[in-house]
Amino acid sequence: MTQFNNAMDVFKLLEKTNCRKCNKPTCLAFAAAVFQGRTSLNECPFIDENTLNIYGSKNDKYESKSDRDYLEIMGQLKEKIKQTNLESRAEILGEKFSNDRLTLKILGKDFSVDVNGKIYTDIHVNLWIAPPVLNYIMSGRGLALTETWVPFRELEMSKDWSRFFEHQCVGHLKKVADSIPSFFEDIIELFNGKPVENHYDADISLIMKPLPLLPILICYNHPEDGLESDLNLFFDTTADKNLPVKDIYTLTTGLANMFEKLAATHG
Ligand code: SF4
Structure with missing residues (x-):
């Protein structure tokens, strides 16, 4: 699969109408986002099938970097979880702790983490979801809501x-x-x-x-x-x-x- 050398390589493939259908303000912003791997080429509805086959719908180079970032951050958080007393954290947060796992609800769905930092949930966890949830578990103050x-x-x-x-x-x-x-x-x-x-x-x-x-x-x-x-x-x-x-x-x-x-x- 052919890879882009820079954002201009992406830009050359676009309609250059700045129509915003890709959720970016301009074609140039879209080109930069594709090159950096923040979005996929197929988010522009005007890219034909042939071009997508040549370049792929995603920037594989970034995707593997993103995967690496995710694994690295999760590895660090896992180590921190191992050093955290989850039972006492569960008490502070008012959550359940049993079988070496702290369990809480995310949008009404169960999310558990065990004392070795392993996560159990049906929710799709990614870099946007897992780190904030683990930080909440490790350092949230557990203050009662004021409802203000x-x-x-x-x-x-x-x-x-x-x-x-x-x-x-x-x-x-x-x-x-x-x-x-x-x-x-x-x-x-x-x-x-x-x-x-x-x-x-x-x-x-x-x-x-x-x-x-x-x-x-x-x-x-x-x-x-x-x-x-x-x-x-x-x-x-x-x-x-x-x-x-x-x-x-x-x-x-x-x-x-x-x-x-x-x-x-x-x-
Ligand atoms: S949808 Fe395509 S043509 Fe429209 S602004 Fe985005 S990149 Fe440009």
């Missing part, structure tokens, strides 16, 4: 992450919500989301729990009278104590990516 909601930008140390958060997480979720009418029903049904009422006058508000002490309130307003739709996320005031902001960003952006992928399979 604040936006991401009001969490401690969020300044450096706010812009990325709005773009990579909120923006992507809004796009999915706008394009898939059943999106919120799906969250309720598949990911244990709980509808709530009277929050910020939103048309739809629901709470999902990526981690037991990290609930997220999603408020969505349908487009109306020429106004665009509106989606906002809110966190409990304890969120930044129960998980560092960097991990909150990683986890929520990982979830937004996961929802986007699920939305794509909706057809």
Whole structure:
């Protein structure tokens, strides 16, 4: 399979219309993302089958680097888990510990890690999900929820992450919500989301729990009278104590990516 030597090699294959169908602002941004392995060539709908066969739908060079990064980070976290007293961590977090495993719920589904750092779950774990969850297990303070909601930008140390958060997480979720009418029903049904009422006058508000002490309130307003739709996320005031902001960003952006992928399979 032919590999790209630089981003211009990718750019030459594109329509250069900046139509954004690939979710990138320009063809050049898309070319850079493909070369760096952050997206796949087949995300541009105008690339023909023949070209995909020549170059492959993914950048294999990066994929193996990404795999290596994942294995390296997970290896380090595994060592840290081995040095952590999971039984006492379970007590602090209010979670179950039995058979040498700490078990908690991610979006309503079981996620367990044993004293040797081995993970057991049906959830697809990747670099966006596993490190934040393991960091929560090892260092979350286990503070009880205040049930007072604040936006991401009001969490401690969020300044450096706010812009990325709005773009990579909120923006992507809004796009999915706008394009898939059943999106919120799906969250309720598949990911244990709980509808709530009277929050910020939103048309739809629901709470999902990526981690037991990290609930997220999603408020969505349908487009109306020429106004665009509106989606906002809110966190409990304890969120930044129960998980560092960097991990909150990683986890929520990982979830937004996961929802986007699920939305794509909706057809
Ligand atoms: S979908 Fe293709 S043509 Fe459109 S902006 Fe993305 S790369 Fe360019």
